[in-house]
Amino acid sequence: MAQKNIYEYDAKRLLARELPKYYPEFNYHNKLAVAECDTDIEQLIKENPWIDTEKVVVKPDQLFGKRGKANLLLLDANCDQMKQFCNDNLDRVCEIGEIRGQIKRLLIEPFIPHREEYYVSITSDRENDIIHFSFEGGIFIEEHWDSVAHIPIPLGTDISFFDLKSKLPDLGIFQDVVIAFIKGLFQVYVDQDFAFLEINPFAITEDKTIIPLDVKARLDDTALFLHQDTWGNPNQPIEFPAGFGQKMTEEEALIRDLDEKTGASLKLKILNKDGRIWTMVAGGGASVIYTDTIVDLGFGNELGNYGEYSGNPSREHTEIYAQTIIDLITAKPDP
Template sequence: MVTPEVLTAKGVWEGLVEKNPWLKTSKLVAKPDQMIGGRGNAGLLAVNKDFDQVKQWILDRMCKDSTVAGITGQLTHFLIEPFVAHKQEEEYYICMQSHRYKDEIFFYHEGGVDVGDVDAKASKLAVPTGGDITAHMVKSELLDKVPADKQEHLSQWIKTLWAVYKDLHFAYLEINPIACLPDGKIVPLDLVAKVDETASFLCAQKWGELDWPSPFGRAAYPEEALIRDLDGKTGASLKLTVLNERGRVWTMVAG
């Protein structure tokens, strides 16, 4: 993770390399990590670069305004990852999301930045809330358009991913793409995840140090951050959203 600290403090880049020697020996990918969707199509993705190129790419954008899907905000947090060489036909899309009475798994055999309307195109597997899945269910319901030699391994991987999704109380998990490589490795290349904040008292130890960032283009008010901290320490639900910092009317929703 690269933060605005690189603009003001000395030795930050050197410290990153010391902790992660692969930064100097591998081709890299860089992208902002601020709940921004469609980064590839928005020009916010540096691919197959060396460390010096990635460093300059980040510095050119750090703390600068950027507009994505009509929303303008500052780019302040970037990820650097190893570049994974693969072919387009090895890219797949998967999404898991929770609803009131069921969870759903979406899978599409042509993943990537141009995946399009997956709601219309993807294969879907509905799971009643509290239910479970098997590798056979995954294979028969989701993987009919995946090459036969990849179906068994991929179905087991999705089954395991589903177990993690439930155990950590995710509400939404989208990986686009996952790359299924010839050597059998399955590599998530880009991921969007939402966890159920009300499960913090159950999962805090498993989650570890988990930040609750504000949406891109909207910085959190100190009062919101305070209430969010209190919310994480109790089984009750405590929420505060400041709609107008100069407003004089408080809207309270009770239920």
């Protein structure tokens, strides 16, 4: 499994399309807009007139969390405040943790008034898909992790017959709504080959409508060819962006594009173009062992790359992968 992060915008659109198949009560507003550095904000408002008439939320959509703690979250804002926030932050360099990068992309959506915030996520291991749920969602979920219920679901289980009620805390008046929502979410997770899905938080309105507020997701990109009617559509495939602050070299971008076109796995990360030790290893586990060994022997500063090829790539793709590494090795004369 090769896990790839996707934008929050794409994750919400995928849920909006797929979740009603299993949880018909999911009536998402589908009001999402993205502002980038070259976006004409006035034109964006014309295309999404709700921005001018409703209070909105604006936040970066670049694969990093704790946006509220970083003062990069605008809540309950009018149109003028939204425009000012975009103007102040797009293309601005900021530091998230120890990573510096530019804000290149902002997600705009309606502000949903709510009192309580809930947490749900789904992860996987070798034997189970695991549902995680808590009443204490929001930016302090890590501090409240002991409040999270962890429910392993054996692989292949039909979730519609699984006794989820007895595994969850007392949900009160929202019991039927939350259980149906989580079961539907689980089916989307499995059917669409998610590798990780987190909604933190989601809110429940007075009329018992569930609204996902913040979503993080990773997909198993080796399953892309199985989902040509959704995120693997060859005419409009989902984007797998680089992490915040990361810039791909030409060679890394080439291998990533190859990787997205095959059910095999092709990975390349350039660590040091001037390095004198380069690897071309078959298998993700082997690549880790080789890299650790090189570092343990004291040659980490000479290591040129980290990568692997596995899953039976075609002869053509293997040749391109090999030639790319050879070109990198021979780019500079041996001193």
